[in-house]
Amino acid sequence: MKITVWNEFRHERTDEAVRAVYPHGIHRAIADHLASIEGFEPATATLDEPEHGLPQALIDSTDVLLWWGHIAHGEVSDEVAERVQSAVHRGMGLIALHSAHYSKPLKRLLGTSCGLSWREDDLHERLWVVDPTHPIAAGVDRYFEIPKTEMYGEFFDVPCPDELVFISWFAGGEVFRSGMVWKRGRGRVFYFRPGHETLPIYYQPEVLRVIVNACRYLGPRDTATVTGIGAAPQAKVSPEAGR
Amino acid sequence: MKITVWNEFRHERTDEAVRAVYPHGIHRAIADHLASIEGFEPATATLDEPEHGLPQALIDSTDVLLWWGHIAHGEVSDEVAERVQSAVHRGMGLIALHSAHYSKPLKRLLGTSCGLSWREDDLHERLWVVDPTHPIAAGVDRYFEIPKTEMYGEFFDVPCPDELVFISWFAGGEVFRSGMVWKRGRGRVFYFRPGHETLPIYYQPEVLRVIVNACRYLGPRDTATVTGIGAAPQAKVSPEAGR
Amino acid sequence: MKITVWNEFRHERTDEAVRAVYPHGIHRAIADHLASIEGFEPATATLDEPEHGLPQALIDSTDVLLWWGHIAHGEVSDEVAERVQSAVHRGMGLIALHSAHYSKPLKRLLGTSCGLSWREDDLHERLWVVDPTHPIAAGVDRYFEIPKTEMYGEFFDVPCPDELVFISWFAGGEVFRSGMVWKRGRGRVFYFRPGHETLPIYYQPEVLRVIVNACRYLGPRDTATVTGIGAAPQAKVSPEAGR
């Protein structure tokens, strides 16, 4: 499976505290783990590369794209955002991580403001499984914990998900729908809340396990072949209708 | 209830066959009926007016916006499309009619290609109710018919709806999810398939009844007041969490 | 609107601590409040009355039925449980409160085990609104609190709801989908988590407000008239199909 891990990659180059946690960038931390999974072929791409590292050819060969962004959502070109959206329509999976809730590709695919409430408090979080046989929750018990986290709270302004997998509990008093799947065209989108640039969350085994599960779930399916969207037999009735 | 009926209003001015059916435009045909409903205050707007007839002040005072477009979707400015999208996020209802499946506001709100198959055959259509207590189907029996119609067929590339109200049967052999509701932010969107510029569908009582029902359903609700999206108490925990 | 508040009414007669909180029974506490709402006509019924206080005639004239049970679910006759289920199919609303998650009518309507985890700890609970324009959440801000509560935790084994309104946060570390709506036939079911026999939760204004909202939401609709379920024209095609 061809996986591309995209990262804005700004914090890690300008902020010492972030570099201390992710010295080679969040994309590399995640991609290094994915490279250890049999059958996964991860590549990486970042904002400041030409075409943000996402030329059409790479997108066309990507099965699942992971997206991390935070302070530079506005610098992503509309052209690349549309390229990602269109690839999802044709079947690519998209995993939007944490602060990518405000990323252009996710907002274009969901159609809402994607707003939420938040607080940096370094308290702990529990992700409860509310769909225990969902493949994305495979291997997770009733819940798992993140010892120190940034809080994201409801109301999270997204469409009702097609599948709700995790609900987070925060020590500070909030809840959040932390794992959600939406179908869009032939592709699917998974939003996964955990992560923060100053916390080592993307090294935590449970978090990586969910990401691996999600790659498998969003990856290529042996699917129906729907041809001819946008066209129809121009005879008065479809060929077989009168038989 | 303040309702604005928007129409591209091109066919009716250039095509004699269309003008014969809708001499003052599709928007006027619909608005004239809505004006007969107690409590409804319909206005109209068209593409070639300044700001497409949809200045911010009109949008801000509109409870439900109806949208008809067909050959000039691309001429709608991104600014106005975003204005409509944003108004839905804040609570405005949007009813997208027939060929508005490809309109900019709908595509922005749904996030998919909104493609479908189609055929002009002037055969008949039946809209079956699959959610018989849905307010949008009030007053409709098991189904209603449109004697001559343009066919729209599946696969219709939209997100799984929050509410599926009608499924169409076409004499030529196709089916279509013809009435669907999606929540987006504080507002809701209703896609309603019937209609065509050369057929008198928007004079048919059953069709008008559904449109009236939908205006009521998407109109203002006595709703919860969710304040502070995008912010959260910046204390370590929310005020009451430790009590 | 005709509302019937059903209560098992056992604890209150045998347990001094419960009687201290609900001296006339939980049903009376709720019904007394409903009686103060314009247009509401509440009646009550309890387990140990003939037919559990729910003869067919009362069910037939009930718009919304509230159900509280805890220690005697098994004593409810299958006949009465089926009577309630059937009434929901024909359009009655059902509100299942707290420990009614294990009640016969709810289990028959949902088809699952309705299991959950729980703990009596008298810690506090927050109910967060995740569908802020839902009529059941009208008048609630981002969340409301219950100072002392019994905990109910996920996984809650119910079908994916048609509408998810509230998610609870518990001080002890759990989350729970606390307000959910399911359509069943022409009727609807609302499960609402708060409540406990030894805590004065059914006197709390926010809880009563949600119950009132739910009665309105589940009550009679001006609905479509779907006739003839179970029959179809026995001609080869429906009458109009060939026209």
Next chain:
Amino acid sequence: MKITVWNEFRHERTDEAVRAVYPHGIHRAIADHLASIEGFEPATATLDEPEHGLPQALIDSTDVLLWWGHIAHGEVSDEVAERVQSAVHRGMGLIALHSAHYSKPLKRLLGTSCGLSWREDDLHERLWVVDPTHPIAAGVDRYFEIPKTEMYGEFFDVPCPDELVFISWFAGGEVFRSGMVWKRGRGRVFYFRPGHETLPIYYQPEVLRVIVNACRYLGPRDTATVTGIGAAPQAKVSPEAGR
């Protein structure tokens, strides 16, 4: 994968016209095909065997159960119906075929009347794919046809499905949601409309392909292990909550 094909097996023994089409019973026609699929181990069971052929041990080792019934739903014991329901809760897949819409196991799992309209007219049917990447539709193009069929029409009184895969078009003028999935506990249910005792529909390759797809989709998943439903740590807070 262990598959059990259950059949009422009455028509085939008493009605010459049925025996001509399914000489060894509908169960054998389906099971014979399933036996040709690598990894599938089909068994059969029928109503008039002891315990309807479904002793607890067989149910416990069944991954997916197919159910056909028509004229003898009422003869299925409540005990066996509950055994099937309970097995689905624990993870077994259930495929309800055609007239099994009124079967006890399906009605118990869905909670509705499962009524529909119908007509024996031997006209043709088209099943349109409305979720083109759904695994159950794998290998199907935009639609497939059944040359002669019994009509089932909306309104079909079932809960809103978690996944809607097929919508049928009937030459006589009706539509029907013909392929739907519901989650129930750890298991899933697929209702598939095609089939009739006097028509050779269960020999048609497209129909068999969908049944095979559905067996794979409902079969065992590598799933999360949710332990302890019905219990919770009885300490005031969960162990890690205060860390």
